Amino acid sequence: xxxxxxxxxxxxxxxxxxxxxxxxxxxxxxxxxxxxxxxxxxxxxxxxxxxxxxxxxxxxxxxxxxxxxxxxxxxxxxxxxxxxxxxxxxxxxxxxxxxxxxxxxxxxxxxxxxxxxxxxxxxxxxxxxxxxxxxxxxxxxxxxxxxxxxxxxxxxxxxxxxxxxxxxxxxxxxxxxxxxxxxxxxxxxxxxxxxxxxxxxxxxxxxxxxxxxxxxxxxxxxxxxxxxxxxxxxxxxxxxxxxxxxxxxxxxxxxxxxxxx
Amino acid sequence: xxxxxxxxxxxxxxxxxxxxxxxxxxxxxxxxxxxxxxxxxxxxxxxxxxxxxxxxxxxxxxxxxxxxxxxxxxxxxxxxxxxxxxxxxxxxxxxxxxxxxxxxxxxxxxxxxxxxxxxxxxxxxxxxxxxxxxxxxxxxxxxxxxxxxxxxxxxxxxxxxxxxxxxxxxxxxxxxxxxxxxxxxxxxxxxxxxxxxxxxxxxxxxxxxxxxxxxxxxxxxxxxxxxxxxxxxxxxxxxxxxxxxxxxxxxxxxxxxxxxxxxxxxxxxxxxxxxxxxxxxxxxxxxxxxxxxxxxxxxxxxxxxxxxxxxxxxxxxxxxxxxxxxxxxxxxxxxxxxxxxxxxxxxxxxxxxxxxxxxxxxxxxxxxxxxxxxxxxxxxxxxxxxxxxxxxxxxxxxxxxxxxxxxxxxxxxxxxxxxxxxxxxxxxxxxxxxxxxxxxxxxxxxx
Numbered sequence: 117x118x119x120x121x122x123x124x125x126x127x128x129x130x131x132x133x134x135x136x137x138x139x140x141x142x143x144x145x146x147x148x149x150x151x152x153x154x155x156x157x158x159x160x161x162x163x164x165x166x167x168x169x170x171x172x173x174x175x176x177x178x179x180x181x182x183x184x185x186x187x188x189x190x191x192x193x194x195x196x197x198x199x200x201x202x203x204x205x206x207x208x209x210x211x212x213x214x215x216x217x218x219x220x221x222x223x224x225x226x227x228x229x230x231x232x233x234x235x236x237x238x239x240x241x242x243x244x245x246x247x248x249x250x251x252x253x254x255x256x257x258x259x260x261x262x263x264x265x266x267x268x269x270x271x272x273x274x275x276x277x278x279x280x281x282x283x284x285x286x287x288x289x290x291x292x293x294x295x296x297x298x299x300x301x302x303x304x305x306x307x308x309x310x311x312x313x314x315x316x317x318x319x320x321x322x323x324x325x326x327x328x329x330x331x332x333x334x335x336x337x338x339x340x341x342x343x344x345x346x347x348x349x350x351x352x353x354x355x356x357x358x359x360x361x362x363x364x365x366x367x368x369x370x371x372x373x374x375x376x377x
Numbered sequence: 378x379x380x381x382x383x384x385x386x387x388x389x390x391x392x393x394x395x396x397x398x399x400x401x402x403x404x405x406x407x408x409x410x411x412x413x414x415x416x417x418x419x420x421x422x423x424x425x426x427x428x429x430x431x432x433x434x435x436x437x438x439x440x441x442x443x444x445x446x447x448x449x450x451x452x453x454x455x456x457x458x459x460x461x462x463x464x465x466x467x468x469x470x471x472x473x474x475x476x477x478x479x480x481x482x483x484x485x486x487x488x489x490x491x492x493x494x495x496x497x498x499x500x501x502x503x504x505x506x507x508x509x510x511x512x513x514x515x516x517x518x519x520x521x522x523x524x525x526x527x528x529x530x531x532x533x534x535x536x537x538x539x540x541x542x543x544x545x546x547x548x549x550x551x552x553x554x555x556x557x558x559x560x561x562x563x564x565x566x567x568x569x570x571x572x573x574x575x576x577x578x579x580x581x582x583x584x585x586x587x588x589x590x591x592x593x594x595x596x597x598x599x600x601x602x603x604x605x606x607x608x609x610x611x612x613x614x615x616x617x618x619x620x621x622x623x624x625x626x627x628x629x630x631x632x633x634x635x636x637x638x639x640x641x642x643x644x645x646x647x648x649x650x651x652x653x654x655x656x657x658x659x660x661x662x663x664x665x666x667x668x669x670x671x672x673x674x675x676x677x678x679x680x681x682x683x684x685x686x687x688x689x690x691x692x693x694x695x696x697x698x699x700x701x702x703x704x705x706x707x708x709x710x711x712x713x714x715x716x717x718x719x720x721x722x723x724x725x726x727x728x729x730x731x732x733x734x735x736x737x738x739x740x741x742x743x744x745x746x747x748x749x750x751x752x753x754x755x756x757x758x759x760x761x762x763x764x765x766x767x768x769x770x771x772x773x774x775x776x777x778x779x780x781x782x783x784x785x786x787x788x789x790x791x792x793x794x795x796x797x798x799x800x801x802x803x804x805x806x807x808x809x810x811x812x813x814x815x816x817x818x819x820x821x822x823x824x
Contacts, residue, residue, distance in 0.1 A: 161384045165391040208402075269395035276398050296699035302405045306432075310402055 138256075138330045143322070146257040155254065159262030163224045167270055174219055175212070175274040179281025182206060187289060196290065197300065203282040204301040209313050212275040214361060217320035220267060221353040225328040228259055229349030232332025233342035241333070256333065260325040267321030268314050275314075308372035316364045320357050327353040409441070415466040416443055417505040421478035422457040427489060427514040429460065429480050434490040436481075437468040440693040445491055460511070462491065467767055472509070473500035480514035489514075498728075559624075689756065689796030697798050702754060707821045711758075712742040713808050716776065716815035726761075726772045729779050736787075739780060739818075743788065746820050753822040755795045757781040762802045762812035769801035776816050 186199050186206075232255060235241050244251040283297045328349035335345045407413055423429075426448060435443040443464040451457050464472060473496020481492045493509070503509050692701050703709065719735035731739070743750070757780045759773030777797035785795055798819075805813035 157385060157388050160392075161388045165387045168391065269392060272395045272399045272402070275402070291703075293700040293703070296696065296701065298405070299695065299699050302402075302409045305402075305406050306410060307403070307406055310406060314399070 134334075135327075135330050138333075139326045141252065142256055142260045142326045142329065145253055146261045148253075150253075152254060152258045155258040156262050156265075159259050160266055162227070163220070163259075163263050164266035164269060167220060167223055167266070168273060170219055170223060171216055171270050171274050172277045174215065175277025176281040176284075178211065178215060178274075179203065179207070179278035179283075180285045181281075182211065182278070183282040183285035183289075187286075199286060200279075200282065200292075200297050200300040201303045201305075204279055204305050205309065207275050207278040207282075208305055208309050210365075212278055213271050213313050213317045213320070214357070216271045216274040217267065217317055217324070217357045217361075218354055220263075220270060220321070221324045221357060222350055224263060225324045225349040225353045226346045228263075228325060228328035229332045230342055230346040232256075232329055233335035233345035236333060236335045237338050237342060252333075256325075256329040259329055260322055263325035264318045264321040267317040267324075271314050271317045312368040312372060316361075316368070319360060319364060323356045323360060324353045327356060411441075411443060411465050416463045417466055417469060418446065419462050419464060419472065419503055419505065420508040421460050421462065421491075421493075421511040422508065423460065423480065423511045424457050424513055426458045426460070427480050429489045429491060435462050435464055435493065436490060436693075437464065437471050437493045438495045439492075439691040440468060440695075442468045442493070457511075459508075460491070462493075464493070467770070469502060470767055470771055471495040472503045473497060474503050474507070474509070475500040476503060476509050477512050478509055479512040689754070689793070692796075692798075694798060694800055697756075698800070698804075702756070702821050707753070708824055710746075710820045710822065711807060712818045712820075713805075713813065714738055714742065714780075714816050714818070716761075719780070719815060720776065726768075727775050729772075729776055731779060731783055736783060739784060740787065742818050743784060746822070747788065749822055750790065750794075750820065753794070753820060755784070755790065756798050756819045756821065757784070757796070758798045758800050758805075758817040758819055760800055760803060760805055760808075760813040760815055760817070762814055766801060770799050773801050774799035780816050780818075 182203055183199060186202050187196060190196055190198055190202065232241075235255070241251045241255070244254065279298070279301055282301075283292075283294055286292050286297055287294070331345040331349050331352070335341045337344070429445060429448065431445050431447050433445045434441060435445060443462060446461040446463050449459040449461070451459075460478075462478075472493055476493050476496035478491055478493045480489050482489055496503070714735075716729075719731060719738060720729040721732050721735075724730040743755075746753075746755075757777040759775070759777030761769045761772040761776070763769070764772070774797060777799060781795055781797050784790055785792060803812045805811055805817065808817070
């Protein structure tokens with residue numbers, strides 16, 4: 117009985133421990149040479165530049181939809197002039213970072229999981245290690261760094277695309293000039309809104325890359341395992357993004373108490 | 378794997394592009410928070426702060442001017458919160474020693490900001506770290522409470538007045554009934570007196586005839602007891618009737634006096650009515666103040682704006698330039714008037730005087746729009762390209778105010794839809810010369 121309970125506990129917590137060690141290694145290893153700048157740039161191209169159409173289009177659509185919803189609510193109180201400021205606050209503080217992270221988790225997380233998974237089942241990783249190449253550093257650290265760097269940049273793009281979408285919706289609805297719209301957008305936005313919310317997405321980027329790399333790096337079961345690693349990468353990284361966001365927002369509120377007005 | 382130059386360029390473009398966007402956001406936020414302008418600190422005090430927090434916006438005459446730095450609670454219950462503000466130096470000339478600060482509502486969930494009204498021209502500029510007066514904040518709850526109290530008071534007064542009115546009508550009715558009874562009683566006596574008088578006249582006539590005809594003696598007349606008794610009775614009756622009539626008159630006078638005197642129901646009624654009117658006037662005065670405050674309230678400002686009750690003083694030059702009045706299908710037409718053709722060159726820049734020719738030019742500029750101006754908005758824009766930014770602001774505002782005051786006085790224009798906008802050195806889009814030195818009448822008219 118005791119043996120069975122002990123085995124169950126080990127089965128439950130062993131993967132968590134293995135993942136924690138993997139994440140700790142991914143956090144520390146990039147600071148040690150060689151820095152693999154070329155690989156990081158290649159991944160930045162894949163994760164960053166190639167995600168811009170997805171992020172910009174989604175941001176634009178989210179801005180339009182948010183603007184329409186906000187207008188419908190604020191119109192009842194005669195507060196249409198608050199739409200740009202409300203939309204900017206919502207996008208910069210939370211909607212932009214979280215949506216960008218979830219989109220990147222879907223696109224990049226699945227890609228990393230599948231790519232590393234395929235390398236594992238085709239023994240490419242074993243071949244790298246057999247050639248005295250630090251496979252973890254070459255494959256995982258570079259992806260983690262690139263993803264953590266790309267996320268804040270993609271978030272800024274998402275914020276601006278969302279505000280542009282909001283402006284387009286507002287211009288159609290009320291004919292507001294772009295100058296007045298952007299002037300009003302930043303009425304209530306402060307550095308305390310922009311900086312922590314943008315920088316926290318580096319944590320999201322780290323989580324996406326670490327989760328996907330961990331699952332890809334430990335793939336078993338052939339091509340079926342590759343698909344499974346890809347799917348689980350998206351699901352697990354999305355859950356971790358949302359859970360970590362709760363903690364990060366709480367920390368931001370602690371360091372930057374919110375001011376109304 | 379080697380990274381190709383095209384990919385490197387793509388990554389570079391991506392990184393630099395997003396960093397530029399980030400820089401724009403940082404600059405816009407810094408600009409809105411006036412991080413790049415010179416500022417000075419000043420204090421104000423309030424008994425209650427109504428949600429005002431450190432970091433809240435400060436506006437001077439509607440223009441964004443700075444932020445609340447800290448709020449120090451009072452040391453005792455009777456004390457006041459001391460609020461420290463950081464205000465842009467550019468607007469220091471508007472913050473005078475008699476300026477008044479008030480807490481207003483703005484923002485999605487009723488966020489508060491602090492408004493400073495420009496002081497009078499005669500007062501000195503408020504020195505840094507001095508304290509300006511604070512006007513206690515208005516709250517929607519206070520208004521509702523006041524309205525409730527007013528309605529209750531009016532109801533009570535109406536109940537009281539209606540009770541006293543009822544009493545008065547009853548008293549008047551009773552007086553009329555008494556008077557009627559008395560007059561009815563007197564009528565019989567008056568008839569008897571008239572009949573007796575007629576008989577006396579007849580007797581005297583008969584006596585005179587008998588005397589004239591020589592029948593009986595005069596002594597018999599004086600010794601005849603029946604005749605004497607008859608005459609005495611008539612006299613007594615006449616006296617009683619007179620006395621009754623006097624009593625009726627006295628009673629009627631007393632009744633009327635009772636109605637009219639200081640404790641009577643009529644005066645009480647008049648007093649109540651006067652008190653009611655005074656109370657109603659007080660209530661309406663308070664109500665008008667609160668309605669004015671309500672117009673600035675975030676929740677209801679849109680309602681008033683939609684009906685034309687917008688406050689031109691609340692629009693900053695930046696918002697105005699960005700087209701704050703260009704919504705709701707308005708078009709704008711400007712008439713440009715050069716400073717030297719409108720103002721007396723000998724008058725001080727900060728208090729310009731209109732010349733006779735200048736007044737005629739203003740009349741002529743406004744004349745074509747007089748039949749449409751009631752439905753639109755007139756903004757007198759002031760321009761002054763020379764000097765520092767604060768001088769430009771002060772002079773352009775003084776010019777606009779001088780022209781606006783003249784037009785409002787001359788044509789009895791509505792102050793709420795006739796505003797001024799100090800635009801300093803411009804830009805003056807569409808002006809005959811750029812930069813423009815003078816004023817422009819901007820007519821915002823419905824299409």
